[in-house]
Amino acid sequence: MALKPNRSIPRATVIPVLIYSDVREAVTWLEDAFGLSERVRIGEEHRAQLSFGEGAVIVGDVRGNRRPPRRDEVTHSVVVRVEDARAHCERARARGARIVDEPRDFEFGERQYTAEDPAGHQWTFSETLTDVAPEEWGGESIG
Numbered sequence: 001m002a003l004k005p006n007r008s009i010p011r012a013t014v015i016p017v018l019i020y021s022d023v024r025e026a027v028t029w030l031e032d033a034f035g036l037s038e039r040v041r042i043g044e045e046h047r048a049q050l051s052f053g054e055g056a057v058i059v060g061d062v063r064g065n066r067r068p069p070r071r072d073e074v075t076h077s078v079v080v081r082v083e084d085a086r087a088h089c090e091r092a093r094a095r096g097a098r099i100v101d102e103p104r105d106f107e108f109g110e111r112q113y114t115a116e117d118p119a120g121h122q123w124t125f126s127e128t129l130t131d132v133a134p135e136e137w138g139g140e141s142i143g
Contacts, residue, residue, distance in 0.1 A: 008040070010049055010056030016078050017058040019066045020119045023048055026059050029118060033095035034080070034125075035088070052080055069120040077114070077122040085111045085127035092125075105129060107137040 003013070020026035027048045030036045036057065040049040048059045057078060060066060069075055082088045085103045093099055097115040100122060105111050109132035114124045134141050 010039070010051060010058075012051075012054060012056040015056050015058055016076070017060050018078070018119075018121050019060050019062060019068050021062050021068060023059050023061050026117070026119060029095075030057075030059070033092045033097050033117070034115075034123065035091070055080060071120060073120070074122055077124050079124045079126055082125045082127055085113055085125050088125050088127075089113045089115070108132055108134070108139065 001013070005011070009015075018026075023045050027038050027050065030050060031038065034052075036050040036052045038048050039051045039056075042048065046061050050057050050059060062068070089099060089103050092115045097117060099113065099115050101112070101114040101124075103111055103113040109128060109130045111127040111129055112124055114122055116122050
C-alpha cells in the first residue's frame, strides 16, 4: 500500500481518536504518564495528534455526540507496543494511571499490562518477549 505523504496527518495507517473533556490536560497527562509526544495541535481545545514510535492517536474534544467513556464502561482499548512493559507500568503508576491488569506474560509471546487514564480510556501496553507462531498457542494464521 503506497499512501501519499501528508504532514497534516500521522503516518500510521490506523489512528484511534479518543475523546476527552479537556484536550490540553489529556495531552499533558498522556505525554507524562505514557510517554506519547504531541506532534500537531488543532486549536487550543479542539484536537491534538500524538505519536509513539510509528503509531499515533488523536485526542479530540467533546462536541456533538462525542463523549469520553462512562465510569466502569469499556467500549475500546488501545494497544501500544513498548520495549519494557514492567518499567512502563511503573512510570504510568507513578504518574497516576490506574493499573487495571498488572504486567503478565502470555503464551503468544507478549508481556502486557492494562492501565486506565483519567478519562477512563483503557490502554494495553505490550512488550514482545519472543516470536511465537499463532498456531503454537491456539491461534490461526489467515493471511
